[in-house]
Amino acid sequence: MGKYFGTDGFRGEANVTLTVEDAYKVGRFLGWYYGQKTKADRCRVVIGKDTRRSSYMFEYSLVSGLTASGADVYLLHVTTTPSVSYVVRTEEFDCGIMISASHNPYYDNGIKVINGRGEKLEEETIEKIESYLDGEMGEIPFAKRDAIGRTVDYAAGRNRYIGYLISLATRSFKNMRVGLDCANGSASAIAKNVFDALGAETHVINNTPDGLNINTNCGSTHIEGLQKYVVENHLDVGFAYDGDADRCLAVDSEGKLVDGDKILYVCGKYMKEQGTLVNNTVVTTVMSNFGLYKAFEREGISYEKTAVGDKYVYENMSQNGHCLGGEQSGHIIFSKHATTGDGILTSLKLMEVILEKKETLAKLADEVQIYPQVLKNVRVKDKEAAQADRDVQAEVQKVSDALGDTGRILVRPSGTEPLIRVMVEAPTDEICGKYVAQVVEMIEKKGLAE
Template sequence: MGKYFGTDGFRGEANVGLNVVHAYKIGRFLGHYYGKDHKARVVIGKDTRRSSYMFEDALSAGLTASGADVYLLHVTTTPSVSYVIRSEDFDCGVMISASHNPYYDNGIKILNGNGQKLEAEIENLIENYIDSEEDTLPYATKEKIGCVIDHSVGRHRYIGYLMSLATRSFKDVKVGLDCANGSASSVAKGVFDALGARTYVIHNEPDGTNINKDCGSTHIEVLQKFVKENGLDVGFAYDGDADRCLAIDDKGNIIDGDLILYICGVYMKERGNLANNTVVTTIMSNLGLYKAFDEAGISYEKTTVGDKYVFENMIQNGHELGGEQSGHIIFRKYATTGDGVLTSLMLMEVMLEKKTKLSNLIKDITIYPQLLKNVRVADKRAATSDEEVKKAVEAVTEKLGEDGRVLLRESGTEPVLRVMVEAKSHDLCEECVDCIVTALEKQGYVIK
């Protein structure tokens, strides 16, 4: 990770950690970098945060000042930006979003000409330019100055693309959607309505400050209650920029990213569509998923946390399915990023083609109890390197043996350490997590 760019772009509190000057300079650099031998074309999407409009203007000013033409998708999803880049031959694209973070945070996520997360080398060049005291990049003049173009048609084409992927009508299927008052508000309901579903939607009225607030995939219990109270067949919850999806089955069970990978992996294997008979996961995936894959005869690979790293592995090794427990699921045949609405459609396909309920598709997998605690710390690297903290982790590892595991890792987007334990019981999970957190507190790393 760099000074500004983490695993999911440049993220921070709006006009505190990430301000309009940062956005302007990012625009200036991208316009110059991609416009060296032609007039660069850059597409921009944003989520529903109040500050997203401010950053959109700042990015556009920087890009056009460097001679690039800017195409605005307006409020849309991260995967739609990726789709438009790939399908319409843009040089790069930018999504303005802080994903699952609260409304006062924001982020700038840059996608390259293939619709993939930007290469680290280019991010490093951007960081150097942001920190440079002198602006050495030339300004465009006269007819070379860029212009800003409304490109909402690109979002509509993406919606059409999603609808084209459905294998069956959703007629009479009662589907709940939690749009998190975010990007999915502009996409999800239209897709499910057009495919014939009886769609029940909540948190679909963004006001600039309610994105992710007690809703969406980070508050899945809200959709869980809604599905049960309304007797729905299935429910899908998205995050702020709709690149992740969690589901609720007909019995009210939470279907997280691991279960989605299992359901789709088994289905693709049955149909001969699981390339290399392998699913790409991250180190956060549940031990129960790997045991279930072993039973199903499916191989798997593990990457560090971040859908960016999952996709890199998929590309390098030719795998078709990968994702994270958090709900970032990548179907490489159809997308180069996690796509929450696409994931919903893929789960609908499995249910409809197999003529069964979502709850029946998870009967052969047992997920181990897991506890994840986010601990705010002053220095992530120092905390993970501390000898007393290491001893606590080693003690927990020895105690769990082969019937569990522990993971202590730095967040790529926040000043927190993530302490995760899987064990045979929730009580044992809590005991082991507390052991590590106590060590962090004793060593003085925890911010109260």
């Protein structure tokens, strides 16, 4: 990860850690950088944004920087992150930008840059942007006269993406009662249109964004609202998205949560049955539940584990040719159709399984036994020293040996704080708590905790 750009772009509180000047400079650099690389007469950049109040401010700042460097900018307006990725890769843009802080509160925002293949930007280019932000590159020339860029209203690009999603459905959703929680975010502009076009009886909540209510007690980070709504309205299924709609969590007709792990299982098993699960492998992160791996093993499905972050999931999929991967949080990637997590696409793929197998989501997902999990964060003086300590490692190994194939232990450093995360999954909460305490006690005994 870079100084400003993390695994999901340059993110921070608007005009505190991410300012309009930052956005302008990012635009200046990208317009100049891709202007040097493009084979066309002029660099072309497409921009989408979510519904945060500050998204308009950052959009105009980016546009100013891009056009001042000679780029033509195409505005999708309020749209989803995966739609920007789709438009970039299918319409030969030099790069794309999504203005969003995903599931964060409204006062945060972020700048996600997408390369010409529709993928998250490569580290090499991120390093160059950060070098420019830090004043290490010197001045970038301004475009002049007819070389100055312009903006183009490009809502048509978003509409083509909607048409693409509709085309992926294998059958009509007629007679299906579907609930959608749009998190007062990007999905508000797209999701209902897709489900209505496919014939569903669509019930929508949290689709009246006002710039301040994105993700507030709604969407995939507050699933309880949709759970209650699905049960009270006797719906067949519900889908909840986050602020930029690259995540999806589901709710079955009984109001039970179907998280990213269960979605990977339901879709993975179905794809194996259809002969479309390339390499017979699903890519997960180290935070996926032990119960998911037990279910995959029972079905004869292989799996791989990456670091936490859909960026790492996609890198593994791309390098190894796998077609399905994702995170417990609901970032699910179907690489045949997308290069990023896509919440609305994920809900369509779940609908396909439900309709083709003529089963309820409750029955499909109940085949996975989610193991109890206890996670404790330990504040430490030095993350690396704490994790590398021989006695701590020996204690972790002791727990792992004791659990055998009935559970697992994971000890990892926080990416952003001076914390060591100790997590155990096992058949009961009591067993989890016992083994977590055992490792935490060793960390404290060695004087590694603060």
